[in-house]
Amino acid sequence: MATEDRSRAARTVEVFGWVDLALGLVIVAAPYWAAALLHLPPLDNHDASNLRLVGTLVCALGILYIVSGRLNSVGFTVASLLDRPAVPLIMAVLWLRHILPGPLALAFSITDFGGFLWTLSAWRRDARDGLNTGGPELTEQTRAGHALEVIGCLDVVAGLLMLLAPIWTASLLQLPSVMSFGGPDYFRLAGLLAGGLGVLYLISGSLSARGAIVATLVVRPIVAVILIVLASRDLIEMPLAVVGSVAELGGFLWTWCAWRKDVREGGTTGRVPLLAQCVASFFAFVSGLRNARTFHPDGRVFRGTVRSLNPSDPALARAAERLTGNAIMRIGMGVMKKGMPAWLADRIPDAPSIASRFFNAATPDDSRLQRRPGEDLDLLCTAGGDRLWKLVVNLATGGHMYGLNQFDYFANRYFAQVPYRIDDGKADYWIRLVPEALNDAPRDGAAREQGLTSAVAAHAVLRIELQRAGDAGEPFVPVAEIRFDEEIEIDQEALHFDPIDGRGFRPHGFLTGLRKVVYPASVQSRPSSVPAREGRDRETVFRGVPRYLVQQPLYGRTRRWVRLICFLLLAAVAFSIFYAVERFTRDRPVDYADEEMHFLRGSTGGERRNGIPYWYWVALPEVFPELLPDHKPGRGYSSFGMIYKAGDDPRYALPFGVSMRNVMGIDRVYLNCAACHVGSVRDAPGAKEYRVVAGMPAHQFDLGAFGDFLTKAPLSEKFTGLRLLDQIRKMEDNPHRLSPKPDLINRLILQNVAALLMREQLIVLGQRLKFIDTCTWGPGRVDTFNAPKALLNFPMKYANPNELVGNVDFPSVWNQEPREGMPLHWDGNNVSVDERNLSAAFGTGAFPPNLDVERLLRMKRYLLRAKPLRYPYPTNPALIACGAQLYGEYCIGCHGTKDPPFSGMRGEPVVPLAEIGTDPSRLNSYTWQLAVNQSTLYAGYEKDWGFDEQYPQRFHNFRKTRGYANMPLDGIWLRAPYLHNGSVPNLWELLKPAADRRKQFFLGNDVYDWRNVGFVYDVAEQDGHQFFPFDTNATGNGNGGHDGRDFGTTLPDSDKWALIEYLKTF
């Protein structure tokens, strides 16, 4: 394809393309640097991925501009002139809605608008040189142009979806749900760019711009390659790359095949561009509605004679000769129809027009109703502006510009608005009609018509003037004049003016091309004669609409109603498919901006596997109150000791430690880390207020009873979808609900499927865990390592009986950073905080395939630095000082200092059992067989997940130990009861010799005993809530050990109180 001498505008387009390409490459290659340069907020992985997509699209735009500019594509230049000026407006909107940061919006606006202005000025200079007069030609559309146009439409739709519904689109594309709280959204920016690209394609395709078509053939494979390369190096999210490259390659193949076909069979197809078809349909619709022409519905027709004025220029003289002869003129107002009330017609801005037909009369009264092609010339001239856009602006602003006079036909100048080539000459000419002015100045519509009548009677004259196109300063030269002869009666609805070639005058340009498409459509749809019009005017809409639907449209192969039905069906099917895919692949957790709240309520991913539908969660305590500890419905799960925020309705709100996630369209809940690591502290019995402390052992939460509830309920005959749905229906309208009322699809699922699935899962779980007696746990306790044996499906009938009870107290999880490298878990079996977190996450249902790594890491970062609540009750400073000394003497060697980094710990971090003497059941429950099997967990994940050091995720730190680990005592006042199995209720008891410690007490009370430093332990029942009777004689509950001189149990009482006072300050 040879490139002829390029226009200035095309050159500016190419330069703009290089700038865009450079910017795009920078953004793709170094998004973080670019973000820093523009002072954007710091990027996380998702932002960087989206920003790279943005960069890829900017590169694509750049290459498109470069190639199109190189190939001097007029259509593309016009498209870019229409596309770019919208950018600052849209950027302003996005900035005001906080979707994009200011500097970025500004950068885009400046480059795009600046480029637009530059190309516009180049275009105007080109116009002065006579280039592209009248705009780009609108010709028959090539197949490639059609392909480009359709792809452009799809791109625009895709871009709009990304811009206006980013969350839905991201979910449809299977992109992971992102935690962003009010930050910039680069995904929407990518959507905007995709839409802009689509607009360029759409307009270029409509204009069948060859240069643009070649440019897209170059760009698309490049974009596909860039996306694939980025995805292979994990720099962009895979779904974006897959969808993007498939779309690009598909588009490339289609355009390529269409282009090849065009080359083989010639470019003309008789096809009309979609955009033009839309315009034609619109005007056909309006004309049909009006039963008349859309513009200039009514007018008056006059006959006249044309004579030359003999201009000196030979070309003009030739033109004048062509025009000489007879003429009919139709004069009327543009907008108002006859029959409109006069006060309205006089108020609305309107512009008159003169449509004239130049011919040579065959008979004296020939009024040339039918145009003879080639022989006759139709000229359409309108007042109010010498270009169409000026006329539109004029009318939109009240009709006061460009000398428009609504009430005097003879005070206006009438412009043809399209350029004409005469007799294959090189130059373009603009035509206008200039009437002689009247003496009087009419003031309203009626006077205007009267003025016209008298002017015709006086044989007024219209001068035809021609201006050479190019310089706006060129003069209009009068070449001929039309003399009004008389008004004639003629069937105006049968009179059709066609502003196409005739008598050597050839109109061209965009408007001409558009008219050639639109006028026939309008003609087809309006009545074909005056009687027909009068008939239709009397019709009701019930005849008009069916006629409209049954008619075969001009630019289509099927009748309108068939098209409508097909379109609606297709739209319905497409919408259903997209909706179904998005809904049933949805995975959206509820996120929280606050770090602590994320720990308390955020999701680890367990809901994907074990999630209980929110509405089942709400219904279960109401349907199975007999399985609840206090047998009372209406209090949610509070009887298990789950903590609700003060003021929340426990029937509908979720307690701390339960997270929610929408999976496959259903909101589901399950436990998260905080279930076992959030506790409450009450200052006095019956106190309404209570402190909620994140990271504290959940000493009041009976996990065993909760698990029992979940595994027993499905065994009841009440556990059916129908029964649960009956209950849900009773509760679903409550304003406190956290999830919307189940819609039809969810109702069907909850009724017919969900209960069966849940029952199956819970029965299997119950069977596997049967060997564990959860009744021995009590609030605040769990058998940590017998559950993994169940998950690994060890045949427990072969187990050593002494490994079957490993009940321990929940630990605290604050201050994790200084604990990295310390032996973790009560028996010190793992030194890695990350591994311990992942292992514990199994308890929240987060197995390797469904763990939400990003959210878990966010919880981990919170726990690294989380601090325990400071002791709020009064303390004695003198005693504290004394206690500090004693602590330094007796305790620091094993437990370290009060604050991080807990230095001072000496000796073996895992104290041998013989030395510490505490209950051996927990140590025995963790067997070497379990330890080695845990080394197979998380195998297969070679990619680094971004833990602090390079971490092949497979567990490789679990070891069998011979004792219990020493631990720092941070926040010790909150960690009652004490020892690994929670067998000592408070610090005073711990400092007693083992034989003197309480043998029976109660667990689960959250009222604090500030004297003995622990929770109240001797109350069996309070406010209808039964506490758990703890017997130290039961297996695993032994309270011996940590006893003797080295452990402070032989100190005098006053020393013990001092030590306890000091421990309160931890």
Added chain:
Amino acid sequence: MKTKILIVLAVVIVAAAALAAAVYCALYRVVPQPASLHGSFYRSVDAGAAEGVPYWIWLVLPRIFPDYVPGTGGYAAFGLSWQETKEMPVGFAKQRVGYIRVTGNCALCHAIRHDRTDGLPPDVTLAYGAKPTDIQPLLDFYRNCARDPRFTADDILAEVGNATKLSLADRLLYRCVLIPRARRMLLDANSSTTPLFGPTIRQHIRDPKAPVPEDGQVRASGYLPKTRSSS
């Protein structure tokens, strides 16, 4: 017409080449183990691409069929030694031959486990010539699994789904090729025909008194003396 035929031929050839490459990558591309494993209990010995049990099947079999496992602890219940923090018991070797598979080496039998009374993990020593570890329970286990109606792609992939998320390609490979093949090979296997070992070791098991011949890459005869127990 001729161009069309040429184009079609070219497309067919390219497609066939692509398919062949894919099959090679999926089933035959042997990746040598990292050098750190060379002197260890986990070295792949005498095993070509045809041997072994696919890794994910190997991993989940004890979890799907606890009724055939004679104790707690998965593979540790078969009298095998298993060093702490290691991914598999002594004597198993994990290697990629397109897909990842597990084979046994000499240490599977010749590593001896010494149980302790204090609950700590057993010690392991190498002994050859004397009474080796009896791996018949392990082989019986595999045979019982293969004969059980639960040895299907759905059951196995469901349990694998608890441990990892297999890609679509891997899932198809397991479902269509690896699981049926493993079932066939484990069905009637005894110690001299089990797919767990390569041909040299199988020959050695058939006739333990004969000297172990040299084989191709890793010389089975030289493996045991070079193995250090601390790896």
